[in-house]
Amino acid sequence: MLIPNNPDLDFQELNRRIEAEVQRYRQDxxxxxxxxxxxxxxxxxxxxxxxxxxxxxxxxPLIRAAYPTLLNRKAEKSEIxxxxxxxxxxxxxxxxxxxxxxxxxxxxxxxxxxxxxRARLKNRLRQIPIIGKLILSAYGVTLIEPRNRxxxxxxxxxTRQNKLVQDGLHAHKDMMQAQLEVQQRLITDQQKQLQxxxxxxxxxxxxxxxxxxxxRQQAEEFQRLEAELQLARDVQQQSxxxxxxxRARLQHLERQPKQIAVAADNSSATTTVVATVEPQQxxxxxxxxxxxxxxxxxxxxxxxxxxxxxxxxxxxEELAPLNNGLPLVDIGCGRGEWLQMLPERLNRIGIDLNxxxxxxxxxxxxxxxxxxxxxxxxxxxxxxxAAVTAFHVIEHLSFEQFNVLLDECQRVLAPGxxxxxxxxxxENLISAATHFYTDPTHLHPLPPAFxxxxxxxxxxEQVQIHRxxxxxxxxxxxxxxxxxxxxxxxxxxxxxxxxxxxxxxx
Amino acid sequence: MTQLRIDQFAPSVAAGDGVTNGLLFTRSLLRDxxxxxxxxxxxxxxxxxxxxxxxxxxxxxxxxLMLYHHSMGxxxxxxxxxxxxxxxxxxxxxxxxxxxxxxxxxRRYAELGLTQLRExxxxxxxxxxxxxxxxxxxxxxxxxRSKTLPLLVDTxxxxxxxxxxxxxxxxxxxxxxYLAVGRLAENKRQYxxxxxxxxxxxxxxxxxxxxxxxxxxGGTTSEDYARGLRQHVFNLGLQNQVLLxxxxxxxxxxxxxxxxxxxxxxxxxEGFCMPLLEANYASLPVVTxxxxxxxxxxxxxxxxxxxxxxxxxxLACHFLNIESGLREKVIAAGLRNxxxxxxxxxxxxxxxxxxxxxFLQPVKE
Numbered sequence: 114m115l116i117p118n119n120p121d122l123d124f125q126e127l128n129r130r131i132e133a134e135v136q137r138y139r140q141d142x143x144x145x146x147x148x149x150x151x152x153x154x155x156x157x158x159x160x161x162x163x164x165x166x167x168x169x170x171x172x173x174p175l176i177r178a179a180y181p182t183l184l185n186r187k188a189e190k191s192e193i194x195x196x197x198x199x200x201x202x203x204x205x206x207x208x209x210x211x212x213x214x215x216x217x218x219x220x221x222x223x224x225x226x227x228x229x230x231r232a233r234l235k236n237r238l239r240q241i242p243i244i245g246k247l248i249l250s251a252y253g254v255t256l257i258e259p260r261n262r263x264x265x266x267x268x269x270x271x272t273r274q275n276k277l278v279q280d281g282l283h284a285h286k287d288m289m290q291a292q293l294e295v296q297q298r299l300i301t302d303q304q305k306q307l308q309x310x311x312x313x314x315x316x317x318x319x320x321x322x323x324x325x326x327x328x329r330q331q332a333e334e335f336q337r338l339e340a341e342l343q344l345a346r347d348v349q350q351q352s353x354x355x356x357x358x359x360r361a362r363l364q365h366l367e368r369q370p371k372q373i374a375v376a377a378d379n380s381s382a383t384t385t386v387v388a389t390v391e392p393q394q395x396x397x398x399x400x401x402x403x404x405x406x407x408x409x410x411x412x413x414x415x416x417x418x419x420x421x422x423x424x425x426x427x428x429x430e431e432l433a434p435l436n437n438g439l440p441l442v443d444i445g446c447g448r449g450e451w452l453q454m455l456p457e458r459l460n461r462i463g464i465d466l467n468x469x470x471x472x473x474x475x476x477x478x479x480x481x482x483x484x485x486x487x488x489x490x491x492x493x494x495x496x497x498x499a500a501v502t503a504f505h506v507i508e509h510l511s512f513e514q515f516n517v518l519l520d521e522c523q524r525v526l527a528p529g530x531x532x533x534x535x536x537x538x539x540e541n542l543i544s545a546a547t548h549f550y551t552d553p554t555h556l557h558p559l560p561p562a563f564x565x566x567x568x569x570x571x572x573x574e575q576v577q578i579h580r581x582x583x584x585x586x587x588x589x590x591x592x593x594x595x596x597x598x599x600x601x602x603x604x605x606x607x608x609x610x611x612x613x614x615x616x617x618x619x
Numbered sequence: 620m621t622q623l624r625i626d627q628f629a630p631s632v633a634a635g636d637g638v639t640n641g642l643l644f645t646r647s648l649l650r651d652x653x654x655x656x657x658x659x660x661x662x663x664x665x666x667x668x669x670x671x672x673x674x675x676x677x678x679x680x681x682x683x684l685m686l687y688h689h690s691m692g693x694x695x696x697x698x699x700x701x702x703x704x705x706x707x708x709x710x711x712x713x714x715x716x717x718x719x720x721x722x723x724x725x726r727r728y729a730e731l732g733l734t735q736l737r738e739x740x741x742x743x744x745x746x747x748x749x750x751x752x753x754x755x756x757x758x759x760x761x762x763x764r765s766k767t768l769p770l771l772v773d774t775x776x777x778x779x780x781x782x783x784x785x786x787x788x789x790x791x792x793x794x795x796x797y798l799a800v801g802r803l804a805e806n807k808r809q810y811x812x813x814x815x816x817x818x819x820x821x822x823x824x825x826x827x828x829x830x831x832x833x834x835x836x837g838g839t840t841s842e843d844y845a846r847g848l849r850q851h852v853f854n855l856g857l858q859n860q861v862l863l864x865x866x867x868x869x870x871x872x873x874x875x876x877x878x879x880x881x882x883x884x885x886x887x888x889e890g891f892c893m894p895l896l897e898a899n900y901a902s903l904p905v906v907t908x909x910x911x912x913x914x915x916x917x918x919x920x921x922x923x924x925x926x927x928x929x930x931x932x933x934l935a936c937h938f939l940n941i942e943s944g945l946r947e948k949v950i951a952a953g954l955r956n957x958x959x960x961x962x963x964x965x966x967x968x969x970x971x972x973x974x975x976x977x978f979l980q981p982v983k984e
Contacts, residue, residue, distance in 0.1 A: 114926065115935060116909055119919040119952045122945070131934045138822065138930065147817065148854040150810040153843035157850065163858055165789065 159187050164226055168210070173197060175206060183213045185222045207232035354409050361402030361469055401467045408447070411551060415450060421582060421609075422451050422504070425533055428613060434527040435459060435499035444486040444503040444518075449474040451504060452481075460499075464489050487514065490521035498525045502533040505609075507564075508555045519571040526616040532573065535611040536564070538580060544608045564612045573614035580607035623979060624655040627686045627709075628702075630693035631662035632671055637771060637893060638690050638711050639667070641749065644773040645686065645709070648966050652973070661695055679704040683979055687743070692731025700742060705978060708746040708762075709770065710736070710753050712890020712912070718806040720841075736760045744976065750891050752912035768968055769916075771891055772960045777900040781874040786864050796832040797936070798879035798903070800872065800894045801886060803848060803863070804840035810851050811885035811929045817855045818933035831860065833883075836875065838866040876901035881936055884913065885927070892916045896960060899953035904946055906935050920956030921949060 158177035176196035446463025463481035474481035539545035539558035719726035748754035882898035905921025
């Protein structure tokens, strides 16, 4: 549409009318698309030319274009050859064109031509035997002078054109030569620069190689030193362990007569309280030093234990009796790893048979008692404890002892108080068949269903089984098959479980 | 007191070329304003020897201001930058490189021209753009000070003798012809003119008309493209009506402008587009499209189409023929447009531009 640029014109009206006309025109010419413009078509001479353009052509293009223009058809190969022969043997191009134009085919097509009369006449004369040739010769003789002049003038023109072209070529050649020289100089300079840069880069490369070699040697030295350090650490750790074990044995030996006396007292005192409790001598018959050595070997590192036990922390956060100051009692507290994870404000008590563990707890400022837990519980008043936890303890108890433990918990726990007992999970067959028996003091595996049932049976509420610590996925079979799924469940499932439960709040 | 000297430099000049005409025109304005002024160049054709001086004879110490005319890129940058006189840039258009064949010399020099424009911006005290389009190119290249001054057109040049071209002898008497002037090159898009002419012929069907011709004047820059145009003319069955007549002399061009019926232009890129003003001058109504600098040069002096559609173009031409009074109004607007390029107006504008340079003020005694 028109862009308004002139205040004297009503562009709105003009554009409206143009638009209407465009629509009408499009409607009238529907389906008649213009041929697309080709900006670089191949040269074609086989098409009709207007007369003025045709006569400007020469040689083969002239013959090719003459046929469509004058006869309205393409030239045959033989016709092109014949036409070229005529032109190249000195026939005037107008005579060739006249022959085509005034052939029967040409007359029928009747193309518009100008200035062919003389050529046509000459063609006709040429066809009359002898006389025609004589007339043409005579005609030629009369025209010798002007034709001579024409030929001379043309020759002169060609000579001049030739000279111009030659001069142009020379000038072009000189220019190219000059440019070439400049380019060559430039290339030589660049080559020099590149060579210098190459040299510089090579030097850099060499010094980098040297540095690299030195770094490699340093790295090797570091590795060697690290290995030695590790070796020294291992040796130190081993000797520490041996030292601990020896110290424990020594203490055991030193304490033996005293413990027997204490045990005698205890057994007489407790028989009245808990009839089913085994005599304590039996419990402590295995020296403390054994447990210490045993745990050093099999316990696993402290960080892993802490990470696993942190699972239980949220259960205690909202526990009212605990927050009100009643104690959490950890049976088999070991060196107090679990108690240490609990907030300091809480009342925490550890119970352990092993004197070395109890000492370790004391050293950390934890409250701990070296006593049989069942005896300790039996001595506590009702509703005086917020929580009882026991990690890997109940598998050491006989069925009767477990019964007593649950009864005592039910008694000493304050309403809403909880128990958390963790033990190996025999649903994992490897744990049940192998790891469980690594500890010779384990009695028998406790299937989760049984534990759950027993805890419920003892009157606890909200009894839950938490299956924990599965074998990491990367060790499992990791196949998409029923067999793999079942094997994964049986061999790579949770290695431990915990039963948690609470005493009725009422 | 000696006369102050403002010289001009262009790496190459050619007779009849737009930039060279601008140089000669500017020199005449400067001389009229009382400055001594010469033109220097490295490549001077025979016709201009003596009129334009070899660059190696230029004396920077005597020159108060050098106007450097920049269009295509060139290899004389080191010489130019060495001249230690104040320099101002006169920026003529550079045809965008993508309009030239890939890997060709023209494309390389067009790209170089744009690079040099950017790199040399600190070298000039000020810059003149010969059109608003060029001024926006200058701003894009980072020039902070510039002014549009069309120092190109000596409207006196539009006057002169006329001569009827030989090819018109063969045309029927009383024919009405539409004129387009410009090299046969891809960016000029003459195929759109041909298609518009085709539509115009169809629009007029049923109404008796005088014989009509589309005359396309211009030397061939791209052989392939010119052949494509001829082929297109043939495909549309217009071989007797569309004439690709090649180059014409100035006198022949004046005759064509004077005797044509309309002036047509569908060029995609024009740095200035001088023919629009030549048409205005000859009272020839212009129809064109709003591309590159065309709207700026045309002003109100012709019908300006928003789209590239040749049918819209044909209808604008058709209405110009049939709508009573429209033709006269467009011609009058063309003459008004021309006043913007009057010598007196440009001379005044140049004077004002020069007045900002303190170093050009005559020393007061």
